[in-house]
Every structure is written in C-alpha cells, then in structure tokens.
Amino acid sequence: MPRSMTGYGRAVKIFDNREITVELKAVNHRFFEFSARVPRQYSFLEDRLKKLFSSEINRGKVEAFVSIAAVGGPEETVEANEDIIKSYVSALRGLQNSLDVEDDLSLSSLLRIPDAFTVKKPEEDEEEIWSQTEAAAKEALSAFVLMRQTEGEKLKSDILEKLGEIEANVLKIEERSPEVTAQYRERLYAKLRELMEDKDIDDCRILTEAAVFADKTAVDEETVRLKSHIAQCGDILSKSGPVGKQLDFLIQEFNREVNTIGSKCNDLAITKLVLDMKNAVEKIREQIQNIE
Numbered sequence: 001m002p003r004s005m006t007g008y009g010r011a012v013k014i015f016d017n018r019e020i021t022v023e024l025k026a027v028n029h030r031f032f033e034f035s036a037r038v039p040r041q042y043s044f045l046e047d048r049l050k051k052l053f054s055s056e057i058n059r060g061k062v063e064a065f066v067s068i069a070a071v072g073g074p075e076e077t078v079e080a081n082e083d084i085i086k087s088y089v090s091a092l093r094g095l096q097n098s099l100d101v102e103d104d105l106s107l108s109s110l111l112r113i114p115d116a117f118t119v120k121k122p123e124e125d126e127e128e129i130w131s132q133t134e135a136a137a138k139e140a141l142s143a144f145v146l147m148r149q150t151e152g153e154k155l156k157s158d159i160l161e162k163l164g165e166i167e168a169n170v171l172k173i174e175e176r177s178p179e180v181t182a183q184y185r186e187r188l189y190a191k192l193r194e195l196m197e198d199k200d201i202d203d204c205r206i207l208t209e210a211a212v213f214a215d216k217t218a219v220d221e222e223t224v225r226l227k228s229h230i231a232q233c234g235d236i237l238s239k240s241g242p243v244g245k246q247l248d249f250l251i252q253e254f255n256r257e258v259n260t261i262g263s264k265c266n267d268l269a270i271t272k273l274v275l276d277m278k279n280a281v282e283k284i285r286e287q288i289q290n291i292e
Contacts, residue, residue, distance in 0.1 A: 002243050003292045004151030005060040009144030013136040021067045022136040024144045029061035036064040045133055052137055058242040059292045077120045088113045155287050156237050162280045163230050169273045170223050176270055219264055222257045229253055244291040254281045
C-alpha cells in the first residue's frame with residue numbers, strides 16, 4: 001500500500017534516571033532529507049537516529065526533536081577551587097592593608113571570583129543513553145509510519161476514483177470517435193451534392209476523403225495506451241514500498257496521451273471529455289506529490 005510523505009509521531013519514555021521525548025515529523029520532498037534537534041551534549045545521537053529512521057522512510061523532509069531530562073539519579077555537584085580562592089583572598093587582604101580600606105569580604109563575595117567553583121556533572125554512558133533514546137525513537141517511528149499508511153490509503157482511494165473517471169471517459173471517446181467519422185462523411189456528401197446539384201457524386205472520392213479524415217482523427221492508439229496506463233497505475237498502487245516516483249513518471253504518460261487526443265479531436269463532445277480527463281489527471285498528479 002502507498003504511504004503518504006507527511007506524517008507525525010511522538011513518544012515519551014521514562015526510565016530510572018531519564019525522561020526521553022522523541023518527536024518526528026515529515027513533509028513532502030523528492031528525496032530523504034533528515035535533520036535532528038538534540039541537546040548539544042548528546043549530539044552523538046544524530047547519526048544513529050538518521051540511520052534508524054532511514055530504514056523505514058525513503059522520501060520526505062524529516063525532522064526529529066529529542067529532549068532528555070534527568071529523573072532522580074546522581075545530581076550535579078559543585079566543588080570549590082580552594083587554591084584559587086585563597087590566592088584571591090590573600091591578594092584582597094594585602095590591598096586592604098596597603099590601601100587602609102575596610103575589609104568587607106564575605107562568603108557571598110567568593111561567588112564573584114572567576115573559576116572559584118567548578119560544576120561537575122556525573123559521567124553518562126553513551127550506549128545506555130542511545131539504548132533509551134532508541135526505544136523512544138522506535139515508538140515514535142511506529143506512530144509516524146501508521147499515520148503515513150492511513151494517509152496513504154486515503155490518497156490511494158482518491159486516485160483510484162479519478163482513474164475510474166478517466167477510464168469511463170476513454171470508453172465514451174472510443175464510442176464517439178466512429179460516429180464523428182460517419183457524421184463527417186454525411187456532411188461531406190451533403191455538401192458535394194449541394195455543389196454539384198444534378199451531377200453524379202463519386203462515392204469513391206467521398207470514401208477516400210472520409211478515410212483520410214478518420215486517419216487524421218483516429219485516437220485508437222491513444223485510448224489503448226491510456227487504458228494500459230490505468231491498469232499499470234492500479235497495479236503500482238497495490239504494491240508495498242515507495243511508489244511515488246513510478247507514479248510520477250506514469251502520470252506524465254497520461255498527460256501525453258490525453259493531450260494527443262485533444263489535438264486530434266474535431267468534435268465538441270470529445271473535447272469536453274478531454275477537458276474532464278485533463279482535470280482528473282491534474283488532480284492525480286497533485287495527489288502523487290504526497291506519496292512516498
């Protein structure tokens with residue numbers, strides 16, 4: 001079944017020490033294009049996420065958003081750099097004595113000393129982080145793929161409906177085409193009879209002219225090819241995996257055949273059918289742009 005290129009999936013997983021959220025969304029694109037927004041300290045996740053998502057997604061502009069929050073576990077610690085602090089205090093006390101100023105140095109003053117304190121974060125296991133992120137990413141991906149499949153089924157139904165309209169018009173054109181030739185022959189005979197009055201009309205000449213007209217306006221080849229394209233389109237839509245590019249190529253062939261019929265026809269009824277088909281083909285082309 002075809003899948004839409006647009007989709008969205010989200011998952012939140014809570015572990016003993018982390019809460020991980022992964023959001024995944026995609027819009028139409030000719031190829032697979034991936035970008036990820038992850039906390040800077042976890043940038044190593046980007047390549048792994050791309051590899052994971054590309055295994056299921058073939059086309060589309062895909063964006064992933066990852067947030068990782070600590071839950072319980074070891075917290076950040078603050079350590080005082082005593083040597084640096086003592087040096088600053090000693091220098092300040094020396095100035096106090098030499099300049100004879102009041103000593104207002106307090107504990108809170110130490111916070112303003114550059115590099116006086118160091119914030120230490122607990123070391124994290126990259127493989128553990130990836131394992132947890134992967135679990136959330138796979139869950140988000142499943143929701144994402146399901147949405148694409150649901151949208152793809154709707155696109156398929158709409159395209160099949162439009163194909164049915166085109167096929168019905170093709171059948172009408174095949175019925176109408178011989179009538180157009182017969183009417184032309186009758187008009188030609190009537191015109192010659194009017195011009196020649198009592199003189200005998202060469203029936204062979206009439207038949208020859210009618211045959212030339214029929215040959216110029218014959219659309220048998222085009223209607224046969226159109227019916228073949230319709231069948232191929234139905235077969236492609238029944239396949240699994242990415243089919244958007246195949247359909248995109250095929251719809252160009254639809255356009256070519258319909259335009260040829262339009263250029264050959266010399267009949268108002270057929271012209272109207274051609275316009276209806278062009279409208280249906282254009283709607284199918286628009287829908288195909290959404291298919292992976």
